[in-house]
Amino acid sequence: MKYLLMIPGPVESPDEVIEAFNGQTIAHYGKEFRDLYLETTQRLSKVLGSKTVWSFLMPGSGSTALETIGATFCNSRNCLIINNGHFGDRLYDIATRYSSKVDQVLFEVGQSVNLKTVENQLKKKKYDLIWMVHVDTSVGILNPIKEVASLAKKYDCEFFTDAIASSAIEEIKMDKWGIDGIATSSQKGFSCPAGLGLLTVSERLIKTIKSLPAPKSWYSDLTVWVDYYHDWNDWHPYPVTLPTNTIKALAKSLEILETKGIENRLALHKNVSSKLIKSVRLLGLDTFIPENQIAHGLTAVNTLGKFNAPDFVGFIREKFSIQIGGALDDKMKTVVFRIGHMSEKQCQTRNLVSVISALGVYMKSKNMAVPLDEAISALL
Numbered sequence: 001m002k003y004l005l006m007i008p009g010p011v012e013s014p015d016e017v018i019e020a021f022n023g024q025t026i027a028h029y030g031k032e033f034r035d036l037y038l039e040t041t042q043r044l045s046k047v048l049g050s051k052t053v054w055s056f057l058m059p060g061s062g063s064t065a066l067e068t069i070g071a072t073f074c075n076s077r078n079c080l081i082i083n084n085g086h087f088g089d090r091l092y093d094i095a096t097r098y099s100s101k102v103d104q105v106l107f108e109v110g111q112s113v114n115l116k117t118v119e120n121q122l123k124k125k126k127y128d129l130i131w132m133v134h135v136d137t138s139v140g141i142l143n144p145i146k147e148v149a150s151l152a153k154k155y156d157c158e159f160f161t162d163a164i165a166s167s168a169i170e171e172i173k174m175d176k177w178g179i180d181g182i183a184t185s186s187q188k189g190f191s192c193p194a195g196l197g198l199l200t201v202s203e204r205l206i207k208t209i210k211s212l213p214a215p216k217s218w219y220s221d222l223t224v225w226v227d228y229y230h231d232w233n234d235w236h237p238y239p240v241t242l243p244t245n246t247i248k249a250l251a252k253s254l255e256i257l258e259t260k261g262i263e264n265r266l267a268l269h270k271n272v273s274s275k276l277i278k279s280v281r282l283l284g285l286d287t288f289i290p291e292n293q294i295a296h297g298l299t300a301v302n303t304l305g306k307f308n309a310p311d312f313v314g315f316i317r318e319k320f321s322i323q324i325g326g327a328l329d330d331k332m333k334t335v336v337f338r339i340g341h342m343s344e345k346q347c348q349t350r351n352l353v354s355v356i357s358a359l360g361v362y363m364k365s366k367n368m369a370v371p372l373d374e375a376i377s378a379l380l
């Protein structure tokens with residue numbers, strides 16, 4: 001069965017991206033592919049608001065890039081994790097595998113990050129780095145990385161973020177905001193097949209990378225990648241075999257993004273998000289996260305106990321061939337479902353209308369009188 005993917009990643013790709021992805025395997029080295037790789041790294045840096053040449057396309061997934069931050073930068077150092085969701089837990093889990101000196105500022109799942117609480121922790125202890133998730137996909141919250149990066153600067157810490165669910169969806173100004181490292185992946189905002197962990201690191205960190213404690217791993221040790229960049233730059237500036245098809249897809253996706261303009265893309269997500277919130281509310285439901293902290297690439301809908309969320313997730317898959325996401329956290333499982341609008345395709349009106357129509361039909365089948373016409377009109 002072919003489902004319409006309205007989950008918060010992975011997403012379906014535009015035809016041009018799939019065309020770039022298709023085709024025979026080519027060598028991952030040699031001038032031609034090396035040039036495409038380096039050009040793509042520069043395009044990635046640019047989308048993230050940086051001039052750094054230090055972007056890395058690593059075979060794996062977003063977690064490969066997270067693991068590399070853990071192994072290279074958290075390793076044996078004083079780390080502070082800011083955590084308000086499932087993926088914040090993951091950062092803590094990774095960091096504690098590499099360092100015994102990890103603290104976290106822990107908020108309830110989906111609760112907004114209180115900057116005063118973060119600053120109080122920074123006053124208490126000197127940290128080498130702060131690490132937090134930009135958009136926690138488990139609940140669809142947008143976290144204040146700009147403000148926390150500024151606190152990191154004030155307290156002389158490095159600042160890293162997991163932007164796996166926010167790259168090419170939310171505003172990110174890496175250089176301007178003083179972010180030192182961004183981990184992301186190919187399969188969400190970049191609308192490519194899965195297969196790449198993407199890591200972008202500031203120039204200032206690369207300059208000092210050799211002074212860090214040596215990691216126990218090889219693949220996730222960024223100094224290995226930096227060494228290959230220097231030593232084999234003219235033909236193979238990375239240490240491993242690369243998924244050339246996925247990189248060709250990413251190159252095309254970034255080219256499209258550049259042509260259409262990143263600002264236009266961010267505006268699309270904001271617009272869709274606000275329409276969807278309105279539509280869901282007209283059906284008598286609400287968002288799990290308050291509107292002023294909501295992420296723009298997915299909406300976690302709160303059923304307010306009116307029906308069982310997993311039952312609706314099953315209904316829309318079975319009756320409409322549409323896949324949406326359930327909740328990741330056990331406590332929210334029965335009341336939250338998640339709609340992805342991370343790609344241009346997911347943002348298309350016809351696809352959003354399909355999801356809301358299915359929701360209205362489902363609610364009506366449960367004897368709830370809902371103004372479905374109005375809810376659909378809110379999306380137009």
Ligand SMILES: Cc1ncc(COP(=O)(O)O)c(C=O)c1O
Binds near residue numbers: 185
């Ligand atoms: C915010 C966030 N962090 C980390 C991950 C893990 O990424 P991956 O599955 O690509 O390793 C995800 C995946 O959904 C995510 O949304």
